[in-house]
Amino acid sequence: MxxxxxxxxxxxxxxxxxxxxxxxxxxxxxxxxxxxxxxxxxxxxxxxxxxxxxxxxxxxxxxxxxxxxxxxxxxxxxxxxxxxxxxxxxxxxxxxxxxxxxxxxxxxxxxxxxxxxxxxxxxxxxxxxxxxxxxxxxxxxxxxLRKLPEEIALHEEAARIADAMIEAGVELVRAAVEAGGDLPTETELASHVISHGSSLMYAGHTDVVVVPMLTGGLVYGGPNSAQPHRLPGGDRLRTGETFMLSLGCAVGGRFVESERTFVIGEPSPRQARYYEAVREAQETGTEALVAGTTCEEANRRCLKVIEEAGLAEHIRHRQGHGIGLGFHEPPWLSDGDATELAPGMILSSEPGVYVPGHAGYRISDTVLVTESGPRRLTAYPRELTDVII
The missing domain is CATH 3.40.350.10 (Creatinase/prolidase N-terminal domain)
Structure with missing residues (x-):
């Protein structure tokens, strides 16, 4: 089909x-x-x-x-x-x-x-x-701002592919760990997941709408991931460190993003603390994406979790942004945006903490605002036990 x-x-x-x-x-x-x-x-x-x-x-x-x-x-x-x-x-x-x-x-x-x-x-x-x-x-x-059912169907298909790209990246790293050899570099991992996403799309879709970023994203490990929009480089992933897959794709020109932070090996107490703070913030922020709530209020509730965890100094950005034909578009889940959320809006929910010299931690889902509450379009697991390789 x-x-x-x-x-x-x-x-x-x-x-x-x-x-x-x-x-x-x-x-x-x-x-x-x-x-x-x-x-x-x-x-x-x-x-x-x-x-x-x-x-x-x-x-x-x-x-x-x-x-x-x-x-x-x-x-x-x-x-x-x-x-x-x-x-x-x-x-x-x-x-x-x-x-x-x-x-x-x-x-x-x-x-x-x-x-x-x-x-x-x-x-x-x-x-x-x-x-x-x-x-x-x-x-x-x-x-x-408000997507119609025909557009939402495109976003849902893009979400399926973005999650599959995450899984493909995990499988590549897991295979390298089990083989006991060198782990992939950031660019090798990025190339693999981007190619996988494009292959899935062309194998299963007719009339592919090619846009500047059909499939893509950011891949970085260890201290490099403390820079939120750093581009992939030649550094290899290392056992005992984290790495981030910040991926997305567009179907019919409609974007999604799916992002997870992984740990290679058993997480240290420090890694677990940072990860859990971000996971809880993302959960709270996503639950706040309810029709009638303002963007700035959702952002406040989300980031408050990180602040109360004692990590306010490591916040570098807002909760998220709108997604549609633009990978980043209004409304903005940020202080200063009083836009009221409404059914049909699609947004990223992606809080993070960034510790220079150590690592960055971010979890992002693409979320649809509905009459009955927020619905995650991306669905890769988020529990700490799910992101250990």
């Missing part, structure tokens, strides 16, 4: 309708979305972002337009982009890409671009549409 990563046309029709409702409430006649993730959300066109603008023109009434460079025209058509395709010759070109767009659409009185649109592109839009009043709007971002 194969799994299709393509979303049905009804999904895109619904997405356009929800964004248009936000636009109407703001008095907008049109929007120009040039964020690659917004473009994918509204049209289904995933592309390699570069200096050449790719944008979705979304009028309040009428069909959307997908603006692409000529080199992307056939590819957009092959992907079945849910919009009229308008191509410009090249960038920067004799005419601005947005001037080409202006020649194909009716200039609105009031329009908006996304908050992420660069100053240069905003200026180009103003020049191409001189009679239009422009502002920034987060209409698409607000709609993207």
């Amino acid at each position: 194969t799994f299709s990563q393509k979303l049905p046309g009804a999904f895109y029709a619904g997405a356009l309708g929800r964004v248009r409702a936000e636009m109407s409430a703001e008095g907008l006649a049109a929007m120009v979305l040039d964020d690659p993730l917004d473009v994918a959300y509204l049209t289904g066109f995933h592309h390699f972002p570069n200096e050449r603008p790719v944008a979705c023109w979304l009028p309040l009434d009428g069909d959307p337009v997908l603006l692409v460079p000529d080199l992307e025209r056939e590819y957009a058509a092959d992907q079945g982009a849910r919009a009229e395709i308008v191509a410009y010759p090249e960038f920067p070109g004799v005419r601005s890409p947005f001037a080409v767009l202006a020649g194909h659409v009716r200039a609105p009185g009031q329009a908006a671009y996304a908050p992420s649109t660069s100053v240069a592109r905003a200026q180009a839009l103003a020049e191409a549409f001189p009679g239009t009043r422009w502002s920034a709007s987060n209409a698409v971002g607000r709609v993207r």
Whole structure:
């Protein structure tokens, strides 16, 4: 049985309708979305972002337009982009890409671009549409916060693969320990789990949507793991130390992450103390992901567990972040984000402690907020006894 990563046309029709409702409430006649993730959300066109603008023109009434460079025209058509395709010759070109767009659409009185649109592109839009009043709007971002069932199915499949990547990494290390030879280096382990995830996807899926990080993540051992976003290097894992598998993948462009910290050999009292503090914080923080709770309150409850364990000095980051088309996207489980959690939101729950010269400890699950409470999409075991190799 194969799994299709393509979303049905009804999904895109619904997405356009929800964004248009936000636009109407703001008095907008049109929007120009040039964020690659917004473009994918509204049209289904995933592309390699570069200096050449790719944008979705979304009028309040009428069909959307997908603006692409000529080199992307056939590819957009092959992907079945849910919009009229308008191509410009090249960038920067004799005419601005947005001037080409202006020649194909009716200039609105009031329009908006996304908050992420660069100053240069905003200026180009103003020049191409001189009679239009422009502002920034987060209409698409607000709609993207809550995932629909079709998207959730993609996240669930990605979670299955991410957990399988964790298991593949554990099996590689366990086999090396049992053989009594050299343990793998961080890069060897990273290469193995990434390859495993990609192989699973291509073996079982049709219409694989290739995004910049189809499968990937961070792999580091011992003192290296005390640097939360350190990249894998040539150091070998060592018996008696910990190592971290911080992995993720995207199915249909929808991401998940699954992260666990492992101990090679019997954990020391120090290792057990740090691990249990993080495990309890992650449990508390995940339980707090309930509709109506604010992001900052969930974060406060989560990190309080680490603080009460006497490890506040080893906190380096918030509880987590939203996940969707972006690997990191709003809302933020952090102080300062008063967003109320709502059913359909998907977030990471990933507290950690980081002890320089010793190790880092982090556990992350991808969690769906539902009407009845939080539901973990990733499911690799979390008890200390489960992470001893």
